[in-house]
Amino acid sequence: MKRRDFIKKAGVGAAAVAATAVNAPFVHAAKKTTIKWRLQTYAGAALAQEVIKPSIEAFNKAANGEMHIDLYTADELVPQGELFRAVQKGTVDAVQSDDDSIAAPVDVAIFAAYFPLALRYSLDVPTLFNDYGLNKIWEEAYAEVKGVTWLSAGSWDPCNFATTKPIRHLKDLKGLRVYMFPTGGKFMQQFGVIPMSLPYEDVQMALQTNELDGVSWSGITEDYTVGWADVTKYYLTNPISGAWIGSYFVHTDSWNALPDHLKTLFRMCIDTSHYHRQYWYWWGEAHYRTKGGKLKLTSIPAEEWKQVEDAAHKYWDEVAKKSPRCAKVVKILKEYNQTMEKAGPPYRY
DSSP: OOHHHHHHHHHHHHHHHHHHHHHSOOOOOOOOOOEEEEEEESSOHHHHHHHTHHHHHHHHHHTTTSEEEEEEOTTSSSOGGGHHHHHHHTSSSEEEEOTTTTTOSSGGGGGTBTOTTOOSSTTHHHHHHHHSSHHHHHHHHHHTSTTEEEEEEEEOOOBEEEESSOOOSGGGGTTOEEEEOHHHHHHHGGGTOEEEOOOGGGHHHHHHTTSOSEEEEEOHHHHHHTTGGGSOOEEEOSOSBSOOEEEEEEEHHHHHTSOHHHHHHHHHHHHHHHHHHHHHHHHHHHHHHHHOOSSEEEOOOHHHHHHHHHHHHHHHHHHHTTOHHHHHHHHHHHHHHHHHHHHOTTTOO
16 A cells, blocks of 8 residues: 555544544543441540441442541440341341340340450450450350341450449448449349349439449549549459450341442451550550549459359359350350460460
């Protein structure tokens, strides 16, 4: 082909392409719809600032408009005791709480929150779930329940008594009306404690009006953070448990609808929440005991407190009879604690 003919033909072709481009209809890029979730935590507004809010804010930022989670605090959308049914129905898409207080209909729910004297330190929780197999047991239990997917468990603070009256002996517990988690409350009834249940945000007023004599819902960090240290006078150093076990639950359909990268992002933000609480509570439990200035520390002598420890081990054996899965968890708890005791300091003293 001659050079002149090639140029002429190339020019015609270019003009045709240009004409096609000019005459082509303009197409708007389809806008992606932002996925919206509602998540309710067990924590009141002040506590939520530490235990979950930073991780949800990080998630919303990292999701870059693809997804947004609205965070609600204790009892804000649904009463605490109805949270499991709410996530099951899809009224909320996700929950941060313990299995016990949301009335999860699984046998392992009894071990969540504060199972009596099962744990010494907050590190016991991730170790038991990730290295001793409790995560597999929880997955198995919740796989039997329609509509809810269990994702992850982490540790919170220990469980001690903050009261308006001093506790120096077991007899001082008799008749005390105390705000408690279901399982811990039932266990302590044998020592004369009267467990009370009421909305989280009403606790401080109930202490001020003498409807409550104390709380055994947390460690000293929470007592100071949420204002309970302002309306109580004493803090008992003997713990019912060394750490609270709480989990993240999601509505199964909401979870399954997420693309894999958002599932991964949500799990990563759960882990940042677990990590932050690990050191925040560790700092707070020592800081407020030594520098808080509001609560006077009391202790029940070790020989007296041993009655509580012995009762706890008896209680474990009773719980083990509830189901083969409960028996498996109790067996793991016993083996774990024996290992920690044999290992000695700093695992057990």
